[in-house]
Amino acid sequence: MDRRDFLVGAGLLAVTPTAASAAQGLDWGAVRREFRLDPTLINLGLFYLASNPREVRDAVDDFKRKLDANSHDLMPSHAQEVADALGKYVGGAADDIALVPNTTIGLSIVYGGLRLRADQELLLSDQDHSWHQEAARLAAARVGAKVRIGTLFADSAQVTEDEVATRLRNALTPQTRAVGITWVQSSTGVKMPVRACAQVVAEANKGRAVADRCLLVVDGVHGLAAVDDDAARLGADVFVAGTHKWLFGPRGTGMAWVNPQVSDQIVPLLPSLSNRSATAALGPGGFHPFEHYYAVRAAVEFHQRLGRPRVAARVAELATRFKDGLAEIPGVVIHTPRDPGMSAGLVCFDVPGKTGDEVVARLSQKRIQVTTAAYRIPYARIGTSILNTPEEIDRTLKEIRAL
Numbered sequence: 068m069d070r071r072d073f074l075v076g077a078g079l080l081a082v083t084p085t086a087a088s089a090a091q092g093l094d095w096g097a098v099r100r101e102f103r104l105d106p107t108l109i110n111l112g113l114f115y116l117a118s119n120p121r122e123v124r125d126a127v128d129d130f131k132r133k134l135d136a137n138s139h140d141l142m143p144s145h146a147q148e149v150a151d152a153l154g155k156y157v158g159g160a161a162d163d164i165a166l167v168p169n170t171t172i173g174l175s176i177v178y179g180g181l182r183l184r185a186d187q188e189l190l191l192s193d194q195d196h197s198w199h200q201e202a203a204r205l206a207a208a209r210v211g212a213k214v215r216i217g218t219l220f221a222d223s224a225q226v227t228e229d230e231v232a233t234r235l236r237n238a239l240t241p242q243t244r245a246v247g248i249t250w251v252q253s254s255t256g257v258k259m260p261v262r263a264c265a266q267v268v269a270e271a272n273k274g275r276a277v278a279d280r281c282l283l284v285v286d287g288v289h290g291l292a293a294v295d296d297d298a299a300r301l302g303a304d305v306f307v308a309g310t311h312k313w314l315f316g317p318r319g320t321g322m323a324w325v326n327p328q329v330s331d332q333i334v335p336l337l338p339s340l341s342n343r344s345a346t347a348a349l350g351p352g353g354f355h356p357f358e359h360y361y362a363v364r365a366a367v368e369f370h371q372r373l374g375r376p377r378v379a380a381r382v383a384e385l386a387t388r389f390k391d392g393l394a395e396i397p398g399v400v401i402h403t404p405r406d407p408g409m410s411a412g413l414v415c416f417d418v419p420g421k422t423g424d425e426v427v428a429r430l431s432q433k434r435i436q437v438t439t440a441a442y443r444i445p446y447a448r449i450g451t452s453i454l455n456t457p458e459e460i461d462r463t464l465k466e467i468r469a470l
């Protein structure tokens with residue numbers, strides 16, 4: 068199948084496939100050939116910083132050429148098209164999207180701009196990324212507020228929706244101004260039950276004045292384009308995600324979606340290029356690598372043609388294959404839930420007698436790229452991208468067995 072066939076085929080097939088058949092019907096080899104991956108490497112760390120498909124590379128080159136020809140031609144209509152595309156993709160509105168360079172800066176802008184008093188607190192969990200936690204700490208320190216780090220489950224492999232909801236309910240206080248959670252945790256691979264958390268936060272907000280209302284902030288970077296769900300309809304107040312991971316967007320691009328009902332609770336931290344809406348104005352201004360920002364639309368369109376249900380099903384199919392294989396290796400401990408409802412494309416595990424770093428080093432000798440989670444306990448970790456194959460998963464399992 069050549070590139071045109073793949074595109075045409077994908078276009079014809081994008082008729083909302085059912086979950087069961089979702090991973091079928093696409094030539095994943097043809098999809099992979101759209102990327103400039105190192106062919107000698109099994110790369111199970113593709114979620115780290117995106118490789119771009121041909122369409123996205125072409126869009127970047129095209130915008131770059133235009134800007135090189137005349138940089139006064141900044142083409143603000145393209146920024147609007149990107150917001151339109153992202154808004155539609157997350158099931159929200161373009162006006163509720165701010166363009167940001169990455170998740171970290173997006174979260175920093177949200178916490179830093181939140182109307183927060185010294186007697187209030189931000190509540191995060193011990194499994195949120197350290198940069199998420201640091202964004203909250205820096206914002207809280209500026210006004211003398213506190214950050215509390217809670218624990219939302221005892222055992223990541225066994226976590227349930229009820230456990231998370233109960234622990235969150237017990238942790239909230241009238242002073243909690245925001246709860247920060249991670250859609251898919253890069254420390255454990257757990258997919259957090261965002262809707263259940265939103266329900267708990269909504270109950271806690273009953274009777275609260277606007278200035279005391281608790282917002283639910285989601286770091287969604289490992290869920291966006293890996294999970295088949297509308298990020299703007301999860302019940303969160305804020306959803307932040309880099310588009311330079313699972314969406315294969317240009318490096319240095321991301322988005323923040325803000326529920327319009329709370330957008331007046333977050334004020335801009337920096338001058339913005341956009342006055343399109345209160346949320347758009349959160350996007351930091353000054354000049355940017357516009358060719359990257361504008362090309363986000365191409366990444367969204369590429370992904371939509373593949374079909375979000377099909378992508379999510381493929382990611383889950385490969386992750387499940389890996390977990391099933393690990394479960395048969397004596398002594399290996401899987402830290403990610405086996406349940407696809409509580410997990411997505413990240414799988415964390417331990418090999419007996421080896422640290423995560425040793426696992427990474429040994430597999431690297433076999434030309435297999437895995438990572439460790441940069442957290443308190445650095446488990447070995449893989450991410451199952453649509454660019455990986457069942458054969459790559461099986462090869463990796465074989466090498467892990469040999470350890």
Ligand SMILES: Cc1ncc(COP(=O)(O)O)c(C=O)c1O
Nearest residue numbers: 169170171196249253286288309
């Ligand atoms: C859960 C999580 N949040 C945020 C980040 C940082 O993302 P970004 O590079 O988009 O700031 C990472 C790691 O890259 C992560 O794993």
